[in-house]
């Protein structure tokens with residue numbers, strides 16, 4: 001489904017954020033990426049959809065080498081990778097519904113185009129997703145009226161309405177309290193299972209990873225130092 005081969009990122013500053021990372025993600029598998037701050041987790045996630053340009057190595061999404069794609073083709077492939085952010089990245093002035101629908105528009109210029117030109121099937125799908133995450137009654141509220149947990153649910157719906165092949169999730173619970181964090185992790189993992197969706201979840205909280213995910217990748221100084229079930233982790237990781 002997804003294969004990283006000797007993926008390397010050296011920033012202009014000389015920081016070697018990733019050192020030849022090789023990783024296979026089978027279809028439908030949810031992976032938690034853990035490791036201390038600065039280990040390269042966020043860089044890894046962002047090199048996959050090229051929000052950060054890798055220095056060398058390759059990223060294969062099914063049969064497509066993402067690292068060599070030109071901009072137009074890259075934009076198309078990015079539609080197949082839903083992204084969920086720590087700070088939600090919602091447009092605060094828009095409604096919940098509009099934020100969800102913006103997921104249909106891809107990465108560029110996404111909210112300017114929000115003038116009710118979505119096909120009914122997209123609107124129906126947005127209602128279905130909001131219902132699934134328990135936010136149907138909030139569809140017409142502005143995003144800035146929501147709690148953090150509610151915002152992240154909207155972020156999840158916005159990623160899923162793309163009908164992605166893969167979810168890239170960057171610290172989804174870092175801004176949330178412990179109880180809400182558990183709810184959000186459970187929701188993401190349930191939705192992946194329901195849809196047979198693969199995901200890479202960058203998560204700082206090891207206990208959360210252990211609770212919800214069967215495969216954990218430990219990253220340290222840009223290298224994979226652990227790959228296996230969560231119960232094999234030593235406490236200090």
Ligand code: ADP
Nearest residue numbers: 011013015017036037038039040041042043044
């Ligand atoms: P993590 O997500 O595990 O905290 P990051 O991927 O954010 O780790 O960072 C990995 C390393 O790359 C760190 O040393 C960090 O300082 C460096 N780094 C991250 N982003 C940049 C950037 N835009 N420019 C230069 N160095 C960066």
Ligand code: ADP
Nearest residue numbers: 042046051052083085086087088089106107108
């Ligand atoms: P960082 O400085 O943490 O590496 P970026 O500069 O890549 O992050 O992006 C800053 C913020 O902009 C992200 O944390 C996210 O909230 C938002 N953002 C980045 N890319 C996208 C995108 N494709 N769609 C929506 N929001 C995005």
